[in-house]
Amino acid sequence: MNSYKLLTPGPLTTTRTVKEEMLFDRCTWDDEYKSITQKIRSQLLDLAGAEASQYTAVLMQGSGTFAVESVMTSAISDKDKVLIVSNGAYGERIIQMAEYIGLHYAAYRTGYDEHPKEEELRSILNEDQCITHIAMVHCETTTGILNPLDMISGLSREYGKTLIIDAMSSFGGIEIDVAGLGIDYLISSANKCIQGVPGFGFVIASIERLAACQGIARSLSLDLYDQWRGMDKDGKWRYTSPTHVVAAFSKALDELMEEGGVSARFERYRNNNRLLRERMARIGIRAYIAEPVQSPIITTFVFPSDRFSFEQFYAYIKDRGYVIYPGKLTEVDTFRIGNIGEIYEQDIERLCEIIEEYMGVMAQ
Ligand SMILES: *Cc1c(COP(=O)(O)O)cnc(C)c1O
Numbered sequence: 001m002n003s004y005k006l007l008t009p010g011p012l013t014t015t016r017t018v019k020e021e022m023l024f025d026r027c028t029w030d031d032e033y034k035s036i037t038q039k040i041r042s043q044l045l046d047l048a049g050a051e052a053s054q055y056t057a058v059l060m061q062g063s064g065t066f067a068v069e070s071v072m073t074s075a076i077s078d079k080d081k082v083l084i085v086s087n088g089a090y091g092e093r094i095i096q097m098a099e100y101i102g103l104h105y106a107a108y109r110t111g112y113d114e115h116p117k118e119e120e121l122r123s124i125l126n127e128d129q130c131i132t133h134i135a136m137v138h139c140e141t142t143t144g145i146l147n148p149l150d151m152i153s154g155l156s157r158e159y160g161k162t163l164i165i166d167a168m169s170s171f172g173g174i175e176i177d178v179a180g181l182g183i184d185y186l187i188s189s190a191n192k193c194i195q196g197v198p199g200f201g202f203v204i205a206s207i208e209r210l211a212a213c214q215g216i217a218r219s220l221s222l223d224l225y226d227q228w229r230g231m232d233k234d235g236k237w238r239y240t241s242p243t244h245v246v247a248a249f250s251k252a253l254d255e256l257m258e259e260g261g262v263s264a265r266f267e268r269y270r271n272n273n274r275l276l277r278e279r280m281a282r283i284g285i286r287a288y289i290a291e292p293v294q295s296p297i298i299t300t301f302v303f304p305s306d307r308f309s310f311e312q313f314y315a316y317i318k319d320r321g322y323v324i325y326p327g328k329l330t331e332v333d334t335f336r337i338g339n340i341g342e343i344y345e346q347d348i349e350r351l352c353e354i355i356e357e358y359m360g361v362m363a364q
Pocket of ligand 1: 063066
């Protein structure tokens with residue numbers, strides 16, 4: 001199999017040095033191993049701008065969805081009601097979780113290319129006094145739209161709600177002041193902007209909120225409260241921890257710091273994204289999300305013509321060393337290009353040359 005770079009929203013292309021951390025098999029109850037977990041937890045709090053007296057970081061086995069579900073099942077009791085804001089497939093997934101768990105919930109939906117509207121959210125919050133929690137996705141990876149954290153966190157504070165943010169594809173790549181915004185639960189995973197490999201997710205949680213969640217979870221393995229209680233003692237995970245992934249993640253966090261932290265990574269991603277959008281526009285391929293609400297993470301592009309074959313396009317690009325992503329919209333034919341991971345300007349330039357070449361061949 002020929003190797004390629006991933007232009008997908010995760011798993012993504014990681015450094016050789018991150019992958020090399022996985023060449024050694026570690027023991028789960030060994031003190032040195034447990035101290036890696038503790039180091040990671042404290043670095044995550046730093047990235048979130050959160051103090052250890054107010055916030056804690058809990059790691060959870062599985063992909064990112066498992067971590068989101070662990071919050072939904074552990075933090076929202078049968079007496080609570082959650083308002084779920086959705087403008088994409090990941091918002092819909094949270095609604096699906098609410099259905100599975102049997103939570104009281106209200107769904108607020110907008111078009112996939114639109115922001116949620118403050119006035120409409122206000123009227124829901126004014127009318128429905130039962131709402132205790134609000135959940136929203138930050139960067140909706142479905143389209144690449146970046147949802148307004150300031151607005152939702154302002155509303156959440158004003159109305160005194162518990163705020164849950166799925167920041168899976170943004171945390172580590174976009175600065176998020178978790179404490180300043182008053183986010184109570186922020187969820188992300190190992191294989192997105194921190195550039196680790198897949199295998200666990202994590203939750204940055206307000207200690208005050210999480211401490212009140214004992215006995216709420218309807219799932220044993222996804223009980224965030226219990227996971228926290230166990231891990232907080234000495235860094236020991238409940239059940240088998242993904243040792244290789246943890247070691248790689250620790251290295252990835254160090255490399256994020258070496259790059260210059262979240263602000264430097266944000267600049268690299270933003271530059272990649274700007275270049276991508278500009279070059280694609282010149283080629284004549286239109287982005288689905290308008291510039292002002294576009295994230296620096298992933299971009300959705302509309303098929304340039306009715307004759308366009310994604311399969312052919314994908315194979316052509318893959319043969320030349322890059323892998324892109326299919327679209328996730330029903331009404332419009334689209335494809336997606338991620339620009340996170342070990343991806344630099346040269347990669348975007350090269351990709352756009354390949355795409356230009358393809359369009360030229362197709363036009364003949
Ligand atoms: C990647 C992602 C998830 C989690 O997906 P998994 O496939 O379970 O890792 C959740 N929400 C968003 C916004 C994502 O980008």
